[in-house]
Amino acid sequence: MAETAQSTDAPEHPARPLPPYVPRLAFAGGLVLTGVVLIMTVGVNRPAGEEPPPAPQPQPALAVPDQKPQPGAATPRAGLAAPPDRPTVSDAAELETWAKRVAAKTRLSVADLSAYGRAEMWLRRQKPGCHLSWATLAGISHVETAQGRPGPITLAPEIWAKHSARARSDGKQPDPKDLDDAAFATARYLCAAGDDVATPDGWWKSMRVFNPAVPYVQEVFSAADTYADASVAP
Template structure:
């Protein structure tokens, strides 16, 4: 009687079905991954494949022609006049509007222009015959910066002690490192002799008092004239 051969293969077991939550977890994970990819790519590629625009570049400084006028022959042109000084009413809003307008044309800082404009306003009331323009103060500051001076407008300590004044009515002491105070004190110094700086003789006399070097006054003249001309350009 023949013996029946026994199989050595392991019995087959049917595959167990996946738990019902596994497909849902895989789908959710795919959504999360897609969201991360979208977040990382937002702002990198713009519609149409165009790269994002470059950041705006700062405007270059206004070109200042080297005029080198002879002393006493001419004065810088008059710039856009600062607002009228109103002693009993705040003029901050008008000054800010004026400074922003002139800044757009001259490429100077609106903050600096506020200091120059305020000095012109105050001197217009304190020394009405001087006719000092903010443009001359801007020209002095331009030359001081070009020469690497440490302060906004550098004044001799003796001059500062005699002519310094606070540019704000806050009761504090004048600060030579504060551009508002430095500009106002410089304006007072330029107008101290009582000359009319709107005339060639008066402007050159006041500038030679500020700095006796003719080349210095010529550089101030060139910068002041350029800023004044730009401020009234259409």
């Protein structure tokens, strides 16, 4: 009797379906690879001869000519007047607009000009006969910076104690390291004697009380006149 042949083949099993996360992983991997390729090719496909845009460069400081005026012979020009002082309403927006306009012409910072302009505004109401221009304060700061002074505008401790006041109505104590307070205290000091600093005699008298050295005052004159002239230029 013939024996029935038995099959030695392994039984077939149905294919197992892929876990649901595998297609998602493959898709994510494809996105990552595409991103890497794009990053690697950025700049390679830039048209020939085309350079990346240069980084913006800061504007150089305004050149201040050395005028060396004789004491009492002239006064610096008045700069573009700061906005009117409005005691009962906020004038911060007007001051900022003015500072930005003057900054574009003088290359001084908006923050510095706001301090000088605020001092002019305060003194216009407190000492209307003084006629102090912000340009004189900018000239003093220019010379102080050139001479390496540690503060924005340096006043002797006894002068600071007598003339300092808070430039902002926030109830805080005046700070000699704060440019707003330093500019305001300097303006109060320059106008303390009641002289009209819009006149040559009054300006030189006031400045030589601030610093009796003629070369120092001449440098302040040159800087103040330069900033004032630039501020009103078309």
